[in-house]
Amino acid sequence: MKPATMIFKEEIVNIRFPKEEVLANPSDIRQRDKAFERALALGNLEHGKVRIGFMDVDHRIYEVETTVWAVTEEALCLKGSLQIPKQAVLYID
Template sequence: MSQPIIIRKEDLIQIRFPKDKVLQSDLEIKIRDRELEKALSLGNLEHGKVKLTFLDLSCNIYQIETTIWALTDESICLKGDLLLPKRAVLSII
């Protein structure tokens, strides 16, 4: 994987996300979802930040550092009413 482009979470509104899942295997998706749950707990209990690496529609790799406020079946909810589709997320650090 090449180095991600580091952006501010506020820049998410300018990004177009892929319509399809970026992770293909069920195991990778389960691991990502488990890591998101851990990151949610970290954010709610300790206000800790995580790094989310994701793809845009053109397959550019981006990374933001943020606190996860909530999760839905389809999205990651961030401060400022920002949403990041789960389907676009490659990894959580």
């Protein structure tokens, strides 16, 4: 995997996200879904930040450090009405 480019969360509005799933392995997708829930709990209970790695439509990898405020069927919701589509997320640390 290519190294990620660290960005500020405000730069997310400039990213074009892929419509297809970036993870091929169903097990990886299940693990990522569990990580979404842990990130949400951390954000709501402790206002803690996580690192989210995601891919754009040109297969560039970005990383952002932020608090997850909500998780919907389609996206991670961040402060400032920012969203990252779930299918674009590679990892959450």
